[in-house]
Amino acid sequence: MLSELYHILGGVKIFEEMTYLDNSACTRLDERVFEAMKPYFFDTYAVATSEFGYSMGIEAKEGLEQAREGIASRLGADPGEIVFSSGSTESSNMALKGVASALKEKKGKHIIVSKIEDFPVLNTAKALEKQGFDVTFLEVDPEGFVNLDELEKAITDETILISVQQGNQEIGTVQDLKAVSEICEAKDVLLHTDATHSFTRLPLDVKELPVDLVTIAAYTIHGPRGIGALYIREGTPIHKFMDGGFQESNRRAGVENIPGAVGFAKAAELVTPEETRKLQAMRDRVIEQALAKIPRVTLNGSREKRLPQNANLTFHYVEGESITLHMDMRGFALSTGSACFSRSLEASHVIMGIGGDHERAHGSVRFTFGRYNSMEDADAVIDAMSEVVARLRVISPLAEK
């Protein structure tokens, strides 16, 4: 019985030995991050006051500014160019809506985004479209790469902002941000990039790349959720998009999440190139083993230019929610691009965007690795997947028997 495999903890069923491979959805907090945050909950819990405030507030402000320096240094930015937010959704809203508001009268109402952007960018662009902005949703090739010629052609005198992500949330495709930024610079258009899934894992230096706005978040790197940041290059025209107090140099209203910011900076500091290489080895193992051991499997995204922690494969003739449920019963946490799994009952717009059909989205499974995974997990997940896929194919009307 299923219930025997689980022990009940606070009403939630938890597998005794859960292998968590959904690290792009969220990651386990690192204890060192928690330790860094703790004093800002219990000792230095004041808001960041001005230097004319009381001492606890001044200390809190110091903590916040140190965190800002930490985050800035990982991007090659000046601390003053970092604005903390509640996460990547807010950061991308701030970037798109803020620039749209600042430039609609001065320059125009045209925005360009790739059609496989994550929801914070995609749905913000759609919301702006409803308000009368003109949005171009750029096509991508079968591996998810933005067509640079098409991007260049899409730019007009009215174009105020281009948003192209660094690494894709689902299929892991890493865009040629250098080429994209050069086009934007030559055409004098602002560039925003969503680096939620690539921050600290892939190089991104705003001194080298002419990127104007960068969305980042802590939840993908074993930091706390509810904290992120937007890099805003000095001098970028942007309006404040949420009304309230004058925090964050009057760029983001609301009480600063100082423990979060401190935790975010600590999390960013803890990511090392060695660790990233380990994740990449697990990713490669999963891709190679799945393609070698399981028939009728397609890799989604690029083999070479992909996020180090991401593997995404379609197991044909079977449906993703059935796979993830069977895998859950075996102790693996995974996600799928199947319509049955999504909150809107729609097949993944990313898989559809790369020219896949419903069938390809239906059987797609995403494996994302993190600090607490090992090579054994990569092997074990493929062993379990071969069993589950074979079992589901027995009952599938599409599978060759």
Add this chain to the structure above:
Amino acid sequence: MKFPYSEKVLEHFRNPRNVGKIEDPDGKGLEGSPACGDMVAVYIKVEPETKIIEDVKFESYGCASNIATGSVITELAKGKTLEEAKKITWKQASEELGGLPPIKAHCSVLAVEGLRAAIRDYEEKHGLVIEQEETTEEVVRRRLKHVMNPLTGLDVVRTNLVLKTTVEDGVVRVVVDLPSDHQFASAIKEDITEKLESLWDVKKVDVVFTE
């Protein structure tokens, strides 16, 4: 939060009954398509005198509730006459399974339709269906009762999501009382189109949202 599926759903999902193909079936039904997502195939063997379903098997390319419903309707249909089996509803299957989450109604209703399609196939092959019915507004509304509203788990007609339907020269127009950027707008549109465009005299399906 509790796990969304009952123990019985999970049990049928893990060990589905009557799985597979029947070689040379007396009736075969295929509902859904790989292009739209879930798909179910149902095969039946019928005793010609008594019209009793002697054997029934199913195949599923779908999620857990689709597989579990397929499994449970084969159990319900076996040993019943065609007339009795036709009356098996999604609600009965769902109750038999100890309930299904509303958002999953869409995936599970397909299995019930698969069984009905297999019975219809048998009837057509054995001259029990006289003529093809013309698609009228009434037929459209009847079909739309198989499109589930993911917000409630009840069909879109009963939950008043369908404001208006018209049929003109093979073009069916359905007005849905939702904004076009609603969370479920695309899923409902796809489902409505799929249910109506398969009708023999329908050329085009227009799904219109109110905002």
